[in-house]
Amino acid sequence: MPTDAPILGVTNLTVRYPSFTLGPLSFAIQGGETVALLGANAAGKTTLLRAITGRLRQREGEILVSGREPREAPPAWRARIGFAAEKPQADGALRVREWYAFLADCYPAWDVAYQKDLTSRLGLDAGERIAALSRGTAVKAAYIAAEAYRPDLLVLDEPTNGLDPVVRLDFLGLLGDCFASSPGRALIFSSHLLEDVETLCDRALLLRGGQLVDEIPGQRLSEARATGQLTELVAHVLRVHP
Amino acid sequence: MNSRAFGALFRREVFRGRQRLLACLIAAVVGIVATIVVPEPVAILPAMLSLGAGFFAIFGPIGDLRNDKITGNLEFDRVLPVAHRAIAAARFAGTAVRTTPIVLFAMPIVLATAPNDHIGIFRVLLAVVIGFVSWLVFTALIWALMAVNIRWNLRNLWWVPMTIGFAPQLLISVLPPESKRAIRAAAGKAGDALVALATSPLGGPTILVLLVVTPFAMFFAAVSLYASGLERYTYSESTVQLKSPPPKLELGAIGRGPMLAVAGYCIRLATEQSRRRLVLLAVFVVALLFGSQVMQDYSRLYVRALAAMIPGAIMIQLGAARARGDLEGLQQLPHAAITTAAGHLIAVAVLAVPGAAVWALARYIGGEHLTAGSAVSLLSYVILGSWLAAVGALWLTKWRLLAIVSIGFALLAAWAWYLSTGNVFAALPTMAADLRALRSEAGIALPIALSVTAMLVGLPLFARGLEEYQVTAVTKRNAERWAARRRGVAG
Numbered sequence: 001m002p003t004d005a006p007i008l009g010v011t012n013l014t015v016r017y018p019s020f021t022l023g024p025l026s027f028a029i030q031g032g033e034t035v036a037l038l039g040a041n042a043a044g045k046t047t048l049l050r051a052i053t054g055r056l057r058q059r060e061g062e063i064l065v066s067g068r069e070p071r072e073a074p075p076a077w078r079a080r081i082g083f084a085a086e087k088p089q090a091d092g093a094l095r096v097r098e099w100y101a102f103l104a105d106c107y108p109a110w111d112v113a114y115q116k117d118l119t120s121r122l123g124l125d126a127g128e129r130i131a132a133l134s135r136g137t138a139v140k141a142a143y144i145a146a147e148a149y150r151p152d153l154l155v156l157d158e159p160t161n162g163l164d165p166v167v168r169l170d171f172l173g174l175l176g177d178c179f180a181s182s183p184g185r186a187l188i189f190s191s192h193l194l195e196d197v198e199t200l201c202d203r204a205l206l207l208r209g210g211q212l213v214d215e216i217p218g219q220r221l222s223e224a225r226a227t228g229q230l231t232e233l234v235a236h237v238l239r240v241h242p
Numbered sequence: 243m244n245s246r247a248f249g250a251l252f253r254r255e256v257f258r259g260r261q262r263l264l265a266c267l268i269a270a271v272v273g274i275v276a277t278i279v280v281p282e283p284v285a286i287l288p289a290m291l292s293l294g295a296g297f298f299a300i301f302g303p304i305g306d307l308r309n310d311k312i313t314g315n316l317e318f319d320r321v322l323p324v325a326h327r328a329i330a331a332a333r334f335a336g337t338a339v340r341t342t343p344i345v346l347f348a349m350p351i352v353l354a355t356a357p358n359d360h361i362g363i364f365r366v367l368l369a370v371v372i373g374f375v376s377w378l379v380f381t382a383l384i385w386a387l388m389a390v391n392i393r394w395n396l397r398n399l400w401w402v403p404m405t406i407g408f409a410p411q412l413l414i415s416v417l418p419p420e421s422k423r424a425i426r427a428a429a430g431k432a433g434d435a436l437v438a439l440a441t442s443p444l445g446g447p448t449i450l451v452l453l454v455v456t457p458f459a460m461f462f463a464a465v466s467l468y469a470s471g472l473e474r475y476t477y478s479e480s481t482v483q484l485k486s487p488p489p490k491l492e493l494g495a496i497g498r499g500p501m502l503a504v505a506g507y508c509i510r511l512a513t514e515q516s517r518r519r520l521v522l523l524a525v526f527v528v529a530l531l532f533g534s535q536v537m538q539d540y541s542r543l544y545v546r547a548l549a550a551m552i553p554g555a556i557m558i559q560l561g562a563a564r565a566r567g568d569l570e571g572l573q574q575l576p577h578a579a580i581t582t583a584a585g586h587l588i589a590v591a592v593l594a595v596p597g598a599a600v601w602a603l604a605r606y607i608g609g610e611h612l613t614a615g616s617a618v619s620l621l622s623y624v625i626l627g628s629w630l631a632a633v634g635a636l637w638l639t640k641w642r643l644l645a646i647v648s649i650g651f652a653l654l655a656a657w658a659w660y661l662s663t664g665n666v667f668a669a670l671p672t673m674a675a676d677l678r679a680l681r682s683e684a685g686i687a688l689p690i691a692l693s694v695t696a697m698l699v700g701l702p703l704f705a706r707g708l709e710e711y712q713v714t715a716v717t718k719r720n721a722e723r724w725a726a727r728r729r730g731v732a733g
Contacts, residue, residue: 055570057712079576089571091563092478093514094507105503106575131478 006064007031007153007186008052013061015047022047022210024061029153032183034175036197037190038234039207045190048207049155052188053083066152079107082146082154086161087138092131096141099130100148107149115148121174135162140171147178154179156189160196172199194231197221206237213237247324248332255336259302262640263340266299270346277350289350290655291648296347298644300380303337307388312565314477316392330468334385334461341381348373375453382460389464393471397558400547401522408540415536500577504585505592512555512593523548523600530607542604549600553593553628556586560635567713569636579705586704587697590632594624615686622689626696633700637707 006028014023022044029035037045050056052063054070063069066080090099104110119126122140133141139162146154159175160168176199179187191197197204204216214237216224224230256263273292277285310316319329352369390396414422439445498506526548529541563569572582598621605620606612638646654673661669681688 053574055574055712075578076576078574083574089568089574091511091559091568093511098510102503102507105498105506106500106577108576 007033007066007184008188009062009064010052011062011064013048013051013059013063015044015051015056015059020044020210022051025212026061027205027212027215029186029188031152031186032179033202034179034187034200035189036201036204037188037207038192038194038197038204038238039190040238043207044210045207046157047210049083049157049188049190052153053081053155054078055083076108079109079149080152082149082151083157084139084142084146084155084159085157086135086142087133088130088142088145090130092129094130095126096124096128096130096133097126099141100126100145103145103148109149111148111150114150115144118144118147118174122171136164136167139163143171150182150185152185154185154187154189156187158190158192160191160193168193168196169199172196176200194234197234198225198230204234206234208238244324244328247322248328251324251329251332252336255303255333256339258306259336259340262298262302263343266296266343267346270296270343270349273350274346274353277353285354286351286659287652287655289354290651292350293347293651296344297647298640299341299343299347300384303340303384304387304391307391309565311392311475312562316472316475317477320472320475326469326472327465329472330389330465331461333468334388334464337384337388338381341377341384344377344380345370345373348376378453378457382457382464385460385464389467389471391471392475393467400551401544404540404543408536411536412540415534500575501581501585501588504572504575504582505588508556508559508586508589509592511559512552512589515555515558516552519548519551527600527603530604538607542608545604546601549597549604550624550627552597552600553590553624554631555593556590556628557631557635560586560632564636564711569708569711570713573708573711579708580701582708583701583704586632587629587701590628591625594621594628597628598624619686619689622686622693626689626693629693629696629700633696633704633707636711637703 008029010028011026012024013026014021016022020042025048037048039045047056051059052065052070054063057071063071065073065077068077070077070081088096088099090102094102100115104112104115122144124137124140124144128137130138130141139159143156143159146156160171163171175187179185187200189196201221202218204221205212206214206216216233216237220233221230224233269292273288276288276292280288310319320326322329349366349369352365352372387396390399414425417425439448523545526541526545529537530545533541560569563572573579575582598617601624602612602617602620605616610616658669658673661672684691
């Protein structure tokens with residue numbers, strides 16, 4: 001259930017590249033919300049997610065995570081954000097459990113029991129080298145690394161990309177479980193798959209050409225889901241807007 | 243050959259280095275103008291500075307190939323519907339264009355050393371010829387290095403130059419005396435024949451033909467080697483070639499804090515990286531202890547090089563992590579960047595101990611007297627070198643490197659000019675003697691002071707490099723560039 005305190009507040013965010021500009025964008029995500037970021041390729045989804053997590057420094061506008069601007073917050077504040085891309089950000093020579101042991105030393109809130117629980121639920125072999133992981137397994141390993149310290153804001157960049165349908169459903173179920181019982185936390189993820197949105201989201205933000213063209217609120221999402229119109233609704237918005 | 247594809251690949255190679263090409267051309271032109279304009283006694287300064295900038299023209303193509311290997315971009319080339327030899331030829335043709343500024347970089351030096359302030363047409367022609375020959379030689383060298391790097395891996399071939407040097411001696415040392423005499427006589431005859439050819443009327447044209455033919459031969463040989471390397475190339479997401487099973491040694495228990503965790507992470511990776519090298523090191527140490535004189539001479543140098551590579555592994559890790567984007571994982575840890583920097587420094591210092599110990603052993607067996615002072619001095623130098631290399635791998639950008647090289651050249655040139663009041667090259671032996679005297683007089687204090695200074699200066703630089711880091715591979719601009727290149731190749 002969403003709470004009133006915004007976990008993420010974005011105001012007039014602009015990222016400029018020579019031939020592409022993201023924004024200006026403004027939106028907020030409350031605690032307990034799970035939000036999907038939808039858009040075609042090159043719509044700016046990854047750029048937006050990287051800006052939110054503080055990985056993109058050259059930007060304008062304001063981003064507040066749990067009330068503080070990540071660029072100006074002390075380094076410990078980074079533990080309030082978890083980010084998982086398509087593969088773990090560690091040398092491939094390490095085993096997965098070695099990487100987790102390293103992160104456990106670095107993140108004070110790292111919960112080893114939780115990490116082991118997630119590893120077991122996702123069927124991940126932590127004895128594998130990172131370089132030997134398949135694409136889907138690498139996504140899972142990266143997700144656990146971002147989730148095991150229960151950050152306020154979890155940011156996932158196309159988390160279900162490369163997962164087979166069964167594993168994807170299990171993974172989405174796990175995400176739902178993790179966030180259903182965490183009113184003080186929020187999840188934002190990018191995806192091309194509307195099934196992900198149907199299964200998991202309270203809200204969807206639609207991005208096109210670097211602009212936030214629409215927002216599908218929870219009620220409209222439920223209605224469209226119930227009548228099987230979700231795909232049409234999203235496609236309509238992404239096509240129609242200039 | 244698909245000429246459109248060849249053209250596209252050639253353009254890609256030239257375009258990716260166009261900024262560096264332009265910068266080098268500007269530096270060369272500025273160097274030439276400055277050499278002519280400034281008074282004769284100080285003309286050597288801009289000439290040396292522009293020569294320093296010339297190194298960038300050389301390292302660009304080699305650095306790009308290294309990045310292509312690390313990031314896996316070569317896989318894209320490998321599966322193109324174009325013959326691998328054509329891909330290699332296009333890349334090397336593009337490389338030759340990228341190194342053209344070398345033609346100009348010899349000019350300022352030739353002009354600056356012109357006697358009596360007289361720059362005649364002969365001097366200019368001489369500068370152009372020297373520049374052209376330098377371009378041929380360096381370009382051929384770059385082709386060879388690129389081809390060897392893709393086919394094998396330059397990092398794994400550290401043993402080749404010395405082996406080429408020592409192998410004949412080793413072979414000769416085990417032969418019976420009469421065979422040795424026969425080989426020496428044959429070598430003497432061959433040498434005499436070469437001298438006779440060089441001094442004959444045909445000598446000049448022969449050398450000229452060799453100068454022109456050799457780069458072409460190098461080109462075709464390098465193309466074959468590159469194509470063969472591209473055929474075999476597979477991308478690995480690690481600094482280590484993962485052909486062996488994971489080691490039993492793993493990162494230790496939880497609860498040591500971030501600084502030690504980072505140090506442990508680096509040491510763990512370094513041990514993995516160094517496994518093969520450590521076996522070789524053991525072999526060389528055995529050869530050093532029990533081998534013949536030639537074997538000892540051969541092993542001594544490699545023992546030192548391998549010893550330096552033990553802490554040097556940190557630099558390799560950082561370079562690969564920076565190119566691949568893994569560095570972001572360290573950057574986003576919830577701790578100050580200086581903590582991560584300190585973790586790396588601890589790792590360097592820990593790994594420097596076995597490195598310096600093996601190095602000291604090599605010295606001891608070589609007959610040098612070992613004292614506690616010399617051991618500490620050696621350890622300090624190993625830490626100094628490894629730490630600077632690690633900081634450089636993270637903090638250096640091309641502009642920072644350019645600035646450091648330029649300032650270094652300028653300081654050296656200014657010192658040489660001050661000592662010589664004009665004839666810079668005559669001052670070089672004096673400078674070397676001064677440095678030796680300083681090292682001898684300062685004793686152990688010098689390496690300790692240098693390494694402590696490097697640690698103090700390096701920590702914030704490392705932290706700054708980590709904070710500033712941004713993955714270039716995923717920026718929009720870079721993605722667009724790659725997309726454009728792919729479109730160019732496909733079209």
